């Protein structure tokens with residue numbers, strides 16, 4: 614879909630003029646800009662990129678001419694641009710401000726902008742212009758932690774650690790926070806290797822814990838996922854910074870011990886059930902699918918689906934379904 618642009622051209626006659634002026638332009642219906650096609654030197658030209666919801670996204674990055682702009686002048690210019698975008702019926706403005714231009718945050722806030730989120734080098738503020746209450750989606754709501762229950766079926770041994778820096782040192786599965794863009798199984802394998810030195814491969818998802826109000830998660834909720842991993846190295850070489858202890862113990866001993874967390878104890882019992890009666894009883898297996906967005910893929914986790922259901926044609930006769 615073509616990317617529409619809504620031009621907010623601020624005529625900031627910088628440096629030379631006594632009173633820099635702004636005027637907010639916009640994309641004319643003919644698709645041309647209402648601003649001068651070749652603005653004179655020193656004009657700050659801001660591209661507000663339209664999104665598919667009718668919002669305008671404006672980035673201050675790369676506008677070196679803003680370096681000499683004072684906050685008050687910026688505020689006047691932004692006010693003019695907002696009035697322009699409001700008259701065009703835009704529903705919101707997303708303002709992306711590089712960390713070194715944070716002096717523009719307060720003027721924007723005085724015009725009603727509020728923080729949406731920040732990354733290491735920039736913050737994003739939003740202003741709702743639409744009818745009724747603000748309908749913009751919030752930023753991330755959860756942190757994702759992933760642990761690996763590394764279980765060796767041949768010896769019935771399970772790999773456990775005691776974390777350093779924890780209030781109570783109880784036995785748990787090695788694991789940690791997922792990196793941006795990292796698959797769940799990859800987080801589990803990586804964190805197990807980093808914390809214990811054991812190499813493993815992903816087998817399935819076993820459990821998902823959702824916890825709200827977790828201290829130390831910056832007010833976010835916590836999604837803690839435990840995966841079943843199969844080891845292919847056995848010599849422990851654990852990270853002294855993160856762990857106090859790391860051992861292979863018999864799965865029965867983990868089921869029986871008191872010195873563990875409830876979730877670890879429950880997943881140990883789940884593993885024992887799978888070990889005794891078949892892992893298909895407990896596994897959420899993973900399958901990769903092409904996403905509707907070209908070139909992207911996603912991983913789907915669910916109980917094993919028999920092949921005939923996977924390949925069943927869409928208009929299957931009711932008789933087949935015994936309905």
Ligand SMILES: NC(=O)C1=CN([C@@H]2O[C@H](COP(=O)(O)OP(=O)(O)OC[C@H]3O[C@@H](n4cnc5c(N)ncnc54)[C@H](O)[C@@H]3O)[C@@H](O)[C@H]2O)C=CC1
Nearest residue numbers: 757758759778785786788789790835836837855874876877
């Ligand atoms: N089995 C259980 O019940 C437990 C579950 N979890 C879950 O595991 C996930 C996180 O795993 P972790 O092993 O804790 O993460 P991790 O393996 O990624 O380690 C995080 C590291 O960052 C350090 N750290 C955390 N906050 C810090 C701060 N504010 N300043 C300095 N250092 C800091 C920690 O000491 C730790 O060394 C979460 O989803 C959590 O809910 C964590 C502990 C126990």
Ligand SMILES: [Mg+2]
Nearest residue numbers: 787788789855
């Ligand atoms: Mg950890």
